[in-house]
Amino acid sequence: MRDILVTGATGFLGRHVLEALPSVLPETRAHALVRRRADWNRQKWTGALQHVEVIEGGVTGSEGWTGDRRLQNVTGIVHLAATVQHSRRNTAEMYDTNVDGTLRLVRLAAQLKCRMVFVSSSGTVGCFEDPLAKADEDSPYVERTVARWPYYDSKIKAERQARALAAQLGVQLVIVRPPMLLGPGDHRFRSTGNIIKFLRGQLPFLIDGGVSFIDIRDAAPAILRALDHPAARPVYHLDGTDCTVVEFFELCRQVSGVAAPAKVLPYDLAWQLATASETAGHVLKRKSPLPDPVVFEMARHYWGLTSLHSQRELGYVSRQPRQTLADTVAWLRANHPQLRK
Ligand SMILES: NC(=O)c1ccc[n+]([C@@H]2O[C@H](COP(=O)([O-])OP(=O)(O)OC[C@H]3O[C@@H](n4cnc5c(N)ncnc54)[C@H](OP(=O)(O)O)[C@@H]3O)[C@@H](O)[C@H]2O)c1
Numbered sequence: 001m002r003d004i005l006v007t008g009a010t011g012f013l014g015r016h017v018l019e020a021l022p023s024v025l026p027e028t029r030a031h032a033l034v035r036r037r038a039d040w041n042r043q044k045w046t047g048a049l050q051h052v053e054v055i056e057g058g059v060t061g062s063e064g065w066t067g068d069r070r071l072q073n074v075t076g077i078v079h080l081a082a083t084v085q086h087s088r089r090n091t092a093e094m095y096d097t098n099v100d101g102t103l104r105l106v107r108l109a110a111q112l113k114c115r116m117v118f119v120s121s122s123g124t125v126g127c128f129e130d131p132l133a134k135a136d137e138d139s140p141y142v143e144r145t146v147a148r149w150p151y152y153d154s155k156i157k158a159e160r161q162a163r164a165l166a167a168q169l170g171v172q173l174v175i176v177r178p179p180m181l182l183g184p185g186d187h188r189f190r191s192t193g194n195i196i197k198f199l200r201g202q203l204p205f206l207i208d209g210g211v212s213f214i215d216i217r218d219a220a221p222a223i224l225r226a227l228d229h230p231a232a233r234p235v236y237h238l239d240g241t242d243c244t245v246v247e248f249f250e251l252c253r254q255v256s257g258v259a260a261p262a263k264v265l266p267y268d269l270a271w272q273l274a275t276a277s278e279t280a281g282h283v284l285k286r287k288s289p290l291p292d293p294v295v296f297e298m299a300r301h302y303w304g305l306t307s308l309h310s311q312r313e314l315g316y317v318s319r320q321p322r323q324t325l326a327d328t329v330a331w332l333r334a335n336h337p338q339l340r341k
Helices: 012-024 037-042 044-048 069-073 092-112 150-169 193-199 216-228 245-256 267-284 293-299 310-314 321-335
Strands: 002-006 028-034 052-056 074-079 115-119 173-177 180-182 210-215 235-237 241-244
Touching (some): 012 216, 069 074, 074 092, 150 173, 173 216, 193 245, 193 321, 210 216, 210 245, 216 310, 241 245, 241 321, 245 321
Parallel strands (some): 115 173
């Protein structure tokens, strides 16, 4: 029996990685890093995971879990833990988790003398003003484009610093960059948040811009294979469907039967409305009914990835986008408290 460590185990991707584990890497036990064991136990889907043991701890702070004796035989780390927050307010915890937390895991990989697969984001390289632009694994960071979007900025900092530390400590670091992950099983209702709003009729308008997404059921096995490939590369992209915001919600309409918002607002107007609403919400300590201005700034851009090696080396194939959206919608309708019939 081989042992691996998976951080972010309670999340959307953590769930899919743990569920895919027996078929992708048989005879493997996962040690799931979980901040609160009670949160883990409360989730119905965790009960079926026979090959998983929980280790309680976080990736920040100075808790002693890294010295847990059960980690001694770990031969690979899948680092998924992160805070995903698209706002410029209160970002200290996000940087702490996403950057310092990743460095902590690189140090642990050095201590355990094992490979680490770190899931970053397509947004570190694949975000453009040009609808046709694409980034491959050798493309430069889009630092200037994302400088005012703390989540992507934190992922670039995490990648850079983790790469430098891994080189210094002799750790094999494999960075995997997916775009937005969709599919069934988003029990936290975060990644699928825009589809939930759409299904509930809570998207008042759209803006011109782009969306890029893949199916989480295709991503999870590829991430696990990155742990095992004998000559894994430093970076793999998981490319999928790049489309406009309007095309995305048209596809959502086709698979759900729910009408897409008819209005497409000019970006400047949408941004001003979101900014005014966010400022008022902050002053009145109420949640803005509109997404954060950062979300509009991001949505105005186009997101494009290509992959040079993930199909051949990680067996990664992206399924039909219509299938992903249909299964996402069906799962949300069966599981989201406000969408269940
Ligand atoms: N979902 C996407 O569309 C997408 C796209 C590209 C890249 N990614 C990346 O993929 C990874 C997984 O994303 P996801 O969608 O699964 O996110 P998620 O559902 O929000 O889950 C985040 C996970 O990180 C854990 N976490 C957060 N802060 C932590 C800390 N300080 N210590 C330990 N664990 C902590 C959470 O644990 P708790 O339960 O304790 O909060 C949770 O398990 C992230 O690195 C994300 O940046 C996601």
